[in-house]
Amino acid sequence: MSTKKSNQERIAIIGAGLGGLACAIALHKQGSNVEVYEKAQDFRPVGGGLGLLPNGLRSLDSIEPGIVEEVKNSGCQVRQSVLKNTQGETIRTSESNTFDKYGFPFITVWWWRLQQILASKLPTDVIHLNHRCTGFSQDDEGVDIYFDGKETIRADLLIGADGIKSAVRGNLIRDGEPRYLNSMSWRAVIKCNQQVLNPGELGFVRGHREFMYLLNVGDRDIAWLYRQQTPQLSLSTNKDEAKSRVLDKIPAWGKPLRSLVEATPSERILEGAICDRLPLDSWSQGRVTLLGDAAHPMAPASAQGANSSFEDAWVLGDCLSNASNFSEALANYEQRRIPRLKIIQNRSAKGEMRYYETESEKLKRENLQDSREMSREDFSDWLHNYQL
Numbered sequence: 120m121s122t123k124k125s126n127q128e129r130i131a132i133i134g135a136g137l138g139g140l141a142c143a144i145a146l147h148k149q150g151s152n153v154e155v156y157e158k159a160q161d162f163r164p165v166g167g168g169l170g171l172l173p174n175g176l177r178s179l180d181s182i183e184p185g186i187v188e189e190v191k192n193s194g195c196q197v198r199q200s201v202l203k204n205t206q207g208e209t210i211r212t213s214e215s216n217t218f219d220k221y222g223f224p225f226i227t228v229w230w231w232r233l234q235q236i237l238a239s240k241l242p243t244d245v246i247h248l249n250h251r252c253t254g255f256s257q258d259d260e261g262v263d264i265y266f267d268g269k270e271t272i273r274a275d276l277l278i279g280a281d282g283i284k285s286a287v288r289g290n291l292i293r294d295g296e297p298r299y300l301n302s303m304s305w306r307a308v309i310k311c312n313q314q315v316l317n318p319g320e321l322g323f324v325r326g327h328r329e330f331m332y333l334l335n336v337g338d339r340d341i342a343w344l345y346r347q348q349t350p351q352l353s354l355s356t357n358k359d360e361a362k363s364r365v366l367d368k369i370p371a372w373g374k375p376l377r378s379l380v381e382a383t384p385s386e387r388i389l390e391g392a393i394c395d396r397l398p399l400d401s402w403s404q405g406r407v408t409l410l411g412d413a414a415h416p417m418a419p420a421s422a423q424g425a426n427s428s429f430e431d432a433w434v435l436g437d438c439l440s441n442a443s444n445f446s447e448a449l450a451n452y453e454q455r456r457i458p459r460l461k462i463i464q465n466r467s468a469k470g471e472m473r474y475y476e477t478e479s480e481k482l483k484r485e486n487l488q489d490s491r492e493m494s495r496e497d498f499s500d501w502l503h504n505y506q507l
Contacts, residue, residue, distance in 0.1 A: 304346050
């Protein structure tokens with residue numbers, strides 16, 4: 120198969136989420152002819168709050184120097200982590216300056232604002248909205264990409280960055296539906312007057328087999344995220360029902376916390392199941408590869424969904440820039456990324472279940488813990504000191 124590579128060859132990215140856009144920026148700055156295809160009809164204010172950690176920010180900074188300061192100004196640099204009870208009362212406050220030793224801060228930001236920052240770094244004609252990918256076929260000379268109701272696109276390389284239910288992965292790997300992790304999620308970003316969280320703080324509320332994160336995400340917006348251990352996957356039939364479900368689950372919670380949910384318009388609440396997939400030994404076939412959640416979807420426990428996608432974006436760009444052909448580039452990309460992501464995926468799945476442990480269950484696990492498993496501190500160092 121001929122896989123000769125040049126900057127004139129066309130690279131198609133499916134998905135204008137955070138990883139897809141970051142990869143497009145990296146490739147565009149190298150002079151590659153890159154196009155992004157996104158199923159959404161427009162860029163509307165969607166998504167929840169997320170945390171950006173040193174390994175992800177280091178990757179973003181390598182892709183687009185100066186962007187970290189822009190992101191920080193659009194979000195919140197976390198100075199303190201606050202543990203609260205379900206009445207909204209503070210139990211413990213911890214300084215978050217431990218991230219400083221890794222050279223980058225801990226930033227919380229609204230997913231949509233971050234998407235807008237990334238999109239602004241690309242020429243407007245690079246991003247094609249209202250393009251839902253349904254599959255692809257490839258031969259020795261290129262890839263034909265199919266879209267629902269649209270013309271077929273021919274490219275020299277296809278990068279699937281279209282999330283956990285990736286159409287590209289479905290066509291490439293054919294590994295069925297994601298794995299449900301017995302955890303349901305409800306989240307939203309709202310602008311409201313609240314006294315439960317101070318500027319520069321990240322809040323965590325622990326209940327019984329349930330918890331809530333509270334994030335400052337900039338411009339006086341606050342993100343709340345409620346999760347509950349739920350063996351049965353069950354989605355609401357409409358947005359009003361989703362809001363009622365959350366309120367029904369926290370009837371005894373204090374007013375400061377309940378009022379956040381009550382003040383949230385139903386249409387702003389995102390309900391979903393926490394899912395992942397088992398790690399793969401390969402993300403690529405021929406002229407097609409995967410990136411981000413399409414390659415390695417994981418539970419959010421380690422906060423590595425977006426951060427590891429930014430790592431992918433920089434590494435894939437670097438591999439494509441320094442290889443003489445696509446086969447060499449994709450082989451190098453997999454060699455540099457898959458071993459690391461297997462560890463993060465597995466650690467994240469365990470972490471999701473540990474959120475719901477009682478104190479006795481936690482103590483029992485720690486007594487039986489495999490001595491070969493990295494400690495929390497060692498894992499943090501390994502994770503955030505990642506050198507590109």
